[in-house]
Amino acid sequence: MAQILQFINSNEMISAWDGQAEADRNHVTKLIFCEDRRFYELTRLLQTSKVQTATLKMAIDNPSLDEEVRLTEQRILATKVALKTLTVPLGRAAIFLSSKKPLMTERFPISKMNLNAMILPDMFTVTLDKDKIDKSLYDWGFFHNGASAGLMVSRNSTEISGSWIVFNKPPILNPQHAGFLLGLGLNGHLRKLEEWHIYNYLGPKHNYTSVGLLLGMSASLKGTMDVKLTKVLSVHVVALLPVGSSDLNVPLSVQTAGLIGIGLLYLETQHRRMTEVLLTQISANLVNNDMEYVNEGYRLASGIALGYINLGKGQLSKDSHVIDQLLSLAISIRDTQTPQEFDKSCGGAIMALMFMFLKTNNYETAAKLSLPSTVQLLDYIRPDFLMLRCLCKNMIMWDTIRPTRAWINSQIPVCLRDQYDIKKINVLDSDNLPYINVIGGLCLSIGVRYASSSNLVAKESLIYYLDQLMRLSLLKVSNYDSKISLINIRNIRDIVSLSLSLVMAGSGDLDTFKRLRVLQGFTDSYTNYGNYMAINTALGFLFLGGGQQAFKSSNFGIASLITSIYPVYNINNSSSENGNNGGVTNNNNNNNNNNNNNNSNSNEIHLQALRHFWALSVEPRCLIIRDVITKEPLKIDVLIELNHDGDILKSNEYVDQYYGNDSINLEEAGDDDFYRDDYNNEGGNSGTRDE
Structure with missing residues (x-):
């Protein structure tokens, strides 16, 4: 308990109370979790700016442990702690989503990443040996940290412009700024980027930046079929280039991001040509640097993009061969391995079918996918x-x-x-x-x-x-x-x-x-x-x-959520565990030291940038009661009657305990100190409502 209190009282802790989030939203969060210290404990677990602590159990069980063995085990433990720290921004982004309105005269602050660890009981601080962690995982950690910062920028910030985004650009492009671009794009802030801004970002061919920018812009312009962005994406997807085009040697990760970008840009349009192109890519081999190989992550991205374009419209499809081919890839049983390695197409085909028939209750298709x-x-x-x-x-x-x-x-x-x-x-x-x-x-x-x-x-x-x-x-x-x-x-x-x-x-x-x-x-x-x-x-x-x-429970809300939590996670920690052809490499002339990642398979099955797509599935949903004079949020009891499948459910709960999409028939303030007020929401509208 003493350790928890020490973290709570620290002004340097990355939490909702350190000035990086808006005060009014913080006040509401404090009211929601005012009965104990669970939120404070959460911010302790998900902070990255301070030295992390860990206990070496071996040293406790055996106090006379050999000094050399103790030191070796301490370094191994410190490496594990660093791996955990590199993934913390994935959780922090969800807590502080859309919580900050930046000043246009300032650079947006990004939390620091402290990868050192204090090992207990010796109270010995170990500095991370970066060679113990695969370079691509290290870079992805900073990418996630940047994405977390970008997602903190409020969706309601209307003053954000391309000039402010470029104002935050570092002298040399890095993975953290690439993630920042993705976060901004997922919150809809890359619509205003000018063409020269895009060129300046893509020109250096920094792969993380290309991935973040292409996905972010596509998310900001989803469903618009924007011609200019289509041209940009086409340059980065070899499958969309004309036959006979010179090999541009576009890196795998950028091509994968380009495919997802096409899916977002043509969301729910049933665009025929894009559907046909993506269908061929689910079982296609990749050519890069005159070498042909199979990559499951690329094929998976093709399936996801195909599903986005035809989201929920599988029963309306006039091309039965699309569904037939997807079913063949998804459920065919093979007892031999072919050069095409069709088993690596299975995941993409299943995802495409899932999104095409999402919530349709189509028994015939579902039965074919039964085990x-x-x-x-x-x-x-x-x-x-x-x-x-x-x-x-x-x-x-x-x-x-x-x-x-x-x-x-x-x-x-x-x-x-x-x-x-x-x-x-x-x-x-x-x-x-x-x-x-x-x-x-x-x-x-x-x-x-x-x-x-x-x-x-x-x-x-x-x-x-x-x-x-x-x-x-x-x-x-x-x-x-x-x-x-x-x-x-x-x-x-x-x-x-x-x-x-x-x-x-x-x-x-x-x-x-x-x-x-x-x-x-x-x-x-x-x-x-x-x-x-x-x-x-x-x-x-x-x-x-x-x-x-x-x-949200909308079709796209579900699809983007499933994309982000695709149920296969990377299992590698260090370069000694790597496979082939999955990592992000950097061709930026200013970053030649980043070119040693050709053997990393950290993205072999699922591009890590897609782990942030849950942000496209989130909406405000909170009833806030305010004092009519001071406008301060209050914590009082309300009586809520929900219309749930024809039944009337009554609950006397705190306002922060209201969840779900059921229509609200009646809400009554149950406190004698306040006037009674009724609110009818039979339309079932969701969102944040201030009373």
Whole structure:
């Protein structure tokens, strides 16, 4: 407790009270979480400017530990702490989303990243050895820090111009400013960039900047089919260049961002040519520097973009061959590997079908995506694709999702349900992975379906599975098979954690918070960068917008949310664990030292910049009662009657406890010190309402 109070009283702490967020919004957040110190504890967990602390348990258990061993273990622990710090901005962005109106005469402040660690009980400060962390992960951490700052800029700031954005540009482009551009774009502030601004950003060919700018501009102009931006994107996507064009050697990450940009720019337009181009790219090979190779992340981006363009319009499609080809890629079972590696097209095809038929309740398509009924057929499918197919089927059959454990059990294939019970699994075995991944997909379906609802039944169901997965994630590794199982189980554990935080988004629920805090504190050898990404994001969702914002249930809101939490997280921590062709490399002449990332696979499956797309799914949703004279927000009881499926639900709750999209029939101030006021909202309009 003393340590918590020490952090709370520190003026340097990156929290809602340090002047970086607007005072009125801070006041409301204080009222929402006034009964305990959960929000203060959250800001302690998600700060990056101070030296992080960690405890070396080995030194406590064995005080006479050899000095050389102690020093080695301290450095290993410090590296884990640095990995966690690099992912903290993902959560902080969700807490302070759209909270700051910048002054046009000042540069926008960006939180510092302190990657040093103080190791207890020796009170020894370890300086990070950057060689211990893959360079691309280090750069992505600063990219996320910049994106977090950009997302803090209020969507209602009308004075932001291209000149102010360029005013914040550093002398040499870096990943942090690239993330800042993405954050601004997601909040709609890159519409006013002039052509010469765009050229000055893209000219140096700094890859992180290209990724951030292309995605940010596309998000700001989503659905407009803007001709100028289409030309810019076409230059960065080889598939959109005319046949016979000279090879521009566009880096993989930039091409991937360009595909997503096309999807955003042509959102819900059913544009035929773009649909055809993206369909071919789901199974296409990439050519870069005269070398041809297959990349799953590129194909996944093609599927996501195709889904955006035809979002919710699958039943209206006049080209049956599009759906037929997607189904062939998504569900065909192959017992041999071909040079085309069609298994790497499966994720993109599933995502495209999911978005095209989102919430349509199209039983015919959903049935085709159902899981096989025999263990033998399940063995031919990658476990993560089983999870995706569960999610896809249920997003299509939106109205059939229920928040209960009974519903989850009913959706598990009988052959798996009869063979496994999550409570009885006590050994790490890869044979369990299909069953575990199916549970992960079903839990994620509940999380998305009941996002920001604070549904107690859904919470109870998800906590049950989260507790079981937390137990499994602590089992000991005995061989390579058990190691693979543990890594996969921890990924599913994190997906269920995210699902729980989605349901309880903005509530700061203590039961959820306690579990997430435990998970964030893991520093063992099997905890990786992706685990920290998921858990810190979940912490941010739990306190979304300081308790004043919620996730939308519109088609695009759901699609952008699923894009950001695509349920496969990076498992690598250092350059020694790298694969091929997935990282971002920098060709900027001023940054030649960044060209050593060709072997990083940190984006092999999912481009990290897309982890911020949840911001496109968030809206204000908070009833604020104010004093009519002072305009100060008040915390008083209200009586709320909700129209829910024909039933009238009554609750006497604090105003900050109102969640959901149900129409409000009546709200009455229940305090004798204030006049009674009725408010009828049968239209179901959401947003922040001041009374």
